[in-house]
Amino acid sequence: MKSLVFLEHAGDEITKGSLGVLGKAASLGEAAGVVLGSGVADVAATAGRYGASTVYVVDDAALAAALPQPRVDALEAVVRHAGADNVLFASSVLAADVAAGLAARLDAGLNWDVTDLAVDGAELVAKRPALGDTVLVDTGWTTTPRLALVRSGTFDPVEGGGSAAVEQVAVEFQDFSTRAELVEQLQEEATGPSIEDAETIVAGGRGLGAPEGFGLCEELAEALGGAVAATRAVVDAGWYPYSTQVGQTGKTVAPKLYVALGISGAIQHKVGMQGSGVIVAVNKDPNAPIFDFADLGVVGDLHAIVPKLTELVRARKG
Ligand SMILES: Cc1cc2nc3c(=O)[nH]c(=O)nc-3n(C[C@H](O)[C@H](O)[C@H](O)COP(=O)(O)OP(=O)(O)OC[C@H]3O[C@@H](n4cnc5c(N)ncnc54)[C@H](O)[C@@H]3O)c2cc1C
Incomplete structure (x- = not known):
């Protein structure tokens, strides 16, 4: 079972949540990372240590700003290029937008707020809380690729020390995907870990x-x-x-x-x-x-x- 994991990054660092999902994906079968951005060679190099056998990279100026729509184009290109049974995301505002856009683009099913993943025969089973978090239910997909958005903080990264082959993927962006422009981005000053990453x-x-x-x-x-x-x-x-x-x-x-x-x-x-x-x-x-x-x-x-x-x-x- 091959999973692609969207590796969101802040600066040169892949988010802890994404690395956690990558580790989980590696425990289920073949796991590949996807790094989308501009000038992201150093980011891609990290992923091998956390379980990726391959890292697919789309390095393009259109991906410099943290906007979802160009990432939908890029991720679609990677899915078509590499093939995937599953496409997995660690929950964040950006990842949720990209996952939803990709689901629409590929006409694929998306399970969100997932708190565990397991392989059952040829199927992937996602656990997610329901009824105000009072029960955990098993959910599945009727088609592939299966898309899943994992609740933040669910999986810890596992550093295994391996290395990944890095493969560049070419993308043609849709006109409508590059129309939005990030006018300003403000960073809240903070010391210590964010609440999503904190132990x-x-x-x-x-x-x-x-x-x-x-x-x-x-x-x-x-x-x-x-x-x-x-x-x-x-x-x-x-x-x-x-x-x-x-x-x-x-x-x-x-x-x-x-x-x-x-x-x-x-x-x-x-x-x-x-x-x-x-x-x-x-x-x-x-x-x-x-x-x-x-x-x-x-x-x-x-x-x-x-x-x-x-x-x-x-x-x-x-
Ligand atoms: C649609 C909807 C969505 C909501 N979403 C959220 C949400 O996302 N997150 C959220 O948190 N709430 C949410 N709420 C609000 C939620 O219902 C509660 O009102 C809120 O969580 C209460 O916050 P609190 O515990 O700080 O305050 P309170 O309920 O007022 O509790 C304060 C507590 O402090 C204790 N206390 C007082 N003084 C001391 C002291 N000196 N030492 C020790 N203990 C003391 C009191 O005994 C009391 O138990 C939502 C409500 C609605 C209707």
């Missing part, structure tokens, strides 16, 4: 009491080497940026450790973080819903508990 997340809710309360989350996250996330209640109140919102109308994350501070655990928040490895909650209300699905619950005032916890983590690390 540890410290999330804050209304229980922080005020925007300044996020200082506690930031200090603990820094001590743990993690990222800070937020609930919709505090994002709506303008306490923290929208890009950090976890939940139904925010991002879905699955870090190894999720520390929830002053978060009630509403279902709309839960669906975005319940795939986390270990969930630790600090809440002063012993009946808070978050304690129903936290692995470790601490009942108490976070303003008293968190500074001590941060101190302890720093001391242990030191």
